[in-house]
Amino acid sequence: MTDNDVAVVRPKQRSSGPPPETAAAPAPPAPRKGRGTIRTRERWAALSFMSPWIIGLLAITIGPMVASFYLSFTDYSLGYGEWVGGENYARMFDDPRLANAVKVTAVYTFVSVPLQLGAALLLAIVLDRGLRGMAFYRSVFYLPSLLGGSVAIAIMWRQIFGTEGLVNQLLGLFGIQGEGWVSHPDYALGTLIVLHVWTFGSPMIIFLAGLRQIPVMYYEAAKVDGAGPLRRFWSVTIPLLTPIIFFNLVLQIINSFQSFTQAFIISSGKGGPADSTMFLTLYLYDQGFTQFDMGYASAIAWLLLAIIAIFTALNFLMSKFWVFYGDND
Amino acid sequence: MTETTAPAPTRRRAERGAATGLRRFVFHLLLTVSAMVMIYPLLWMLSASFKPLDEIFTDPGLIPNTWEWSNYSEGWNALPHPFETYIWNSMVIVAGSIVGNLVSCSMAAYAFARLRFPMRGMLFAVMLGTIMLPIHVVIIPQYILFNNLGWVDTFWPLIVPKLLATDAFFVFLMVQFIRGLPRELDEAASIDGCGYWGTYLRIIMPLCMPALATTAIFTFIWTWNDFYSQLIYLRDVDLQTVPLALRLFMDSTGTTNWGALFAMSIVALGPIFGFFLAGQRYLVRGIATTGIK
Numbered sequence: 087m088t089d090n091d092v093a094v095v096r097p098k099q100r101s102s103g104p105p106p107e108t109a110a111a112p113a114p115p116a117p118r119k120g121r122g123t124i125r126t127r128e129r130w131a132a133l134s135f136m137s138p139w140i141i142g143l144l145a146i147t148i149g150p151m152v153a154s155f156y157l158s159f160t161d162y163s164l165g166y167g168e169w170v171g172g173e174n175y176a177r178m179f180d181d182p183r184l185a186n187a188v189k190v191t192a193v194y195t196f197v198s199v200p201l202q203l204g205a206a207l208l209l210a211i212v213l214d215r216g217l218r219g220m221a222f223y224r225s226v227f228y229l230p231s232l233l234g235g236s237v238a239i240a241i242m243w244r245q246i247f248g249t250e251g252l253v254n255q256l257l258g259l260f261g262i263q264g265e266g267w268v269s270h271p272d273y274a275l276g277t278l279i280v281l282h283v284w285t286f287g288s289p290m291i292i293f294l295a296g297l298r299q300i301p302v303m304y305y306e307a308a309k310v311d312g313a314g315p316l317r318r319f320w321s322v323t324i325p326l327l328t329p330i331i332f333f334n335l336v337l338q339i340i341n342s343f344q345s346f347t348q349a350f351i352i353s354s355g356k357g358g359p360a361d362s363t364m365f366l367t368l369y370l371y372d373q374g375f376t377q378f379d380m381g382y383a384s385a386i387a388w389l390l391l392a393i394i395a396i397f398t399a400l401n402f403l404m405s406k407f408w409v410f411y412g413d414n415d
Numbered sequence: 416m417t418e419t420t421a422p423a424p425t426r427r428r429a430e431r432g433a434a435t436g437l438r439r440f441v442f443h444l445l446l447t448v449s450a451m452v453m454i455y456p457l458l459w460m461l462s463a464s465f466k467p468l469d470e471i472f473t474d475p476g477l478i479p480n481t482w483e484w485s486n487y488s489e490g491w492n493a494l495p496h497p498f499e500t501y502i503w504n505s506m507v508i509v510a511g512s513i514v515g516n517l518v519s520c521s522m523a524a525y526a527f528a529r530l531r532f533p534m535r536g537m538l539f540a541v542m543l544g545t546i547m548l549p550i551h552v553v554i555i556p557q558y559i560l561f562n563n564l565g566w567v568d569t570f571w572p573l574i575v576p577k578l579l580a581t582d583a584f585f586v587f588l589m590v591q592f593i594r595g596l597p598r599e600l601d602e603a604a605s606i607d608g609c610g611y612w613g614t615y616l617r618i619i620m621p622l623c624m625p626a627l628a629t630t631a632i633f634t635f636i637w638t639w640n641d642f643y644s645q646l647i648y649l650r651d652v653d654l655q656t657v658p659l660a661l662r663l664f665m666d667s668t669g670t671t672n673w674g675a676l677f678a679m680s681i682v683a684l685g686p687i688f689g690f691f692l693a694g695q696r697y698l699v700r701g702i703a704t705t706g707i708k
């Protein structure tokens with residue numbers, strides 16, 4: 087391959103010859119024997135490589151999405167159902183449990199995500215200083231986010247924040263008599279928020295990677311201009327990190343609206359006490375898979391999707407005002 | 416200040432040395448304390464899994480006074496089946512999911528990254544969109560579909576979607592990775608007479624090992640931890656998986672026997688911890704590459 091190309095390339099650029107590959111790259115590899123057939127062969131190959139994904143997209147994702155939208159206008163319940171028009175959506179307005187579920191989900195998301203990202207950013211910045219043992223700390227902080235979604239951790243949380251749990255034992259050392267946190271309607275959601283904040287490790291890793299991408303020359307330039315460490319942090323680190331902050335924010339908001347397992351385990355599947363941990367997802371599960379009111383559950387699913395879509399869109403709209411994408415290129 | 420211009424650099428360096436020394440100490444102290452707070456519940460649960468019940472409720476320390484080894488044997492046999500049944504069930508689903516994701520996601524990723532075909536940009540956007548799609552929106556019709564196929568209370572609803580590359584996150588991860596491989600390799604292979612399948616199997620796949628490892632590890636952890644879809648599709652007592660068994664345990668007798676419940680929770684977390692230790696490099700890289708792009 088190279089011999090011919092090099093022969094062609096060399097005379098043109100005598101002095102510092104670029105690697106011959108760059109010159110060869112744009113040309114199609116095979117000699118022209120019917121360009122059309124190569125095209126079609128490539129298309130057929132693409133189709134065959136893509137076929138599992140395409141089947142999955144149609145049968146497991148888009149098909150069910152369309153079906154779910156249709157079902158939300160029926161009173162479908164295992165086996166039969168009739169078109170009821172917008173009744174399911176109208177019913178939402180007279181359903182205090184649903185309104186409560188929206189509220190609980192929103193409080194959970196908008197309290198836990200900022201706290202979680204704040205912790206992630208803080209520790210990423212501390213760890214980015216290249217202290218000795220940094221890899222060890224990173225692992226320790228990251229581990230909870232791997233385990234956090236599991237049933238075992240939710241069980242642990244239930245004990246830790248129980249009446250005679252670890253937290254109250256530790257408070258007892260200071261002579262404080264704690265509540266039964268998970269069984270108290272005012273605090274149960276709080277324990278879930280703490281659990282969410284505890285899993286700040288994966289956004290922290292993303293922040294760390296982002297910090298490492300900031301070119302050192304910006305800091306050097308700022309230093310030359312007389313900027314102190316705090317100034318450098320506010321005027322170099324934070325602006326250059328805003329795209330990553332934005333990315334984490336979008337991702338975590340989407341994720342936390344969909345939280346299910348922890349609330350389900352902590353409340354034995356009931357969203358209690360007094361519906362205080364009744365996430366929208368739990369209510370959807372209750373309506374769809376316990377009451378088998380699948381029409382209404384589908385409507386709830388679309389409500390959830392709409393809420394997530396609205397907040398994601400808002401996030402993108404607001405990003406114009408604070409996310410810095412670099413203005414010189 | 417002004418008169419000491421000559422020795423200033425050295426002095427400043429010395430000062431800074433002391434300052435960073437102190438600062439470093441403070442940082443280490445803060446980090447150690449917060450790391451301890453983060454990890455304490457896990458260590459405590461590990462130790463509580465060896466404690467007798469009364470000690471679990473009274474001792475916040477990490478070393479059991481009396482070692483209650485029977486928590487493990489008791490927990491292992493507390494449910495209708497011995498715990499290995501649930502581990503086996505989980506393993507079957509995990510293995511199927513890993514194979515499914517590795518094959519189907521890498522195939523789609525190769526096509527997206529290397530082949531030209533109509534509507535590629537649009538399909539790619541659709542693929543990215545499905546990463547964000549909540550499972551809750553499609554779960555009910557999926558359930559109806561699998562119910563009609565007679566697949567509820569089998570492992571198929573949990574494995575077949577993976578064979579169809581529905582975990583688009585991994586498609587994206589591998590597309591990013593393949594795009595970073597030099598195209599000249601493909602071209603060389605094609606000149607040597609490799610077709611698309613040959614290039615995929617002999618050139619791209621071997622070079623994709625890090626991405627494949629990341630996919631396998633994440634698939635393991637997510638499937639092993641998965642609760643929602645297993646809760647929906649597996650109601651048969653014989654088919655319960657580890658998370659479902661834990662939940663069953665807790666709701667039946669668990670809250671009266673925390674020691675045994677903790678013991679089984681530790682058993683459930685063990686494999687994740689193992690994969691975490693073995694594959695940390697891949698996990699971190701996976702998060703970082705997909706996170707940034």
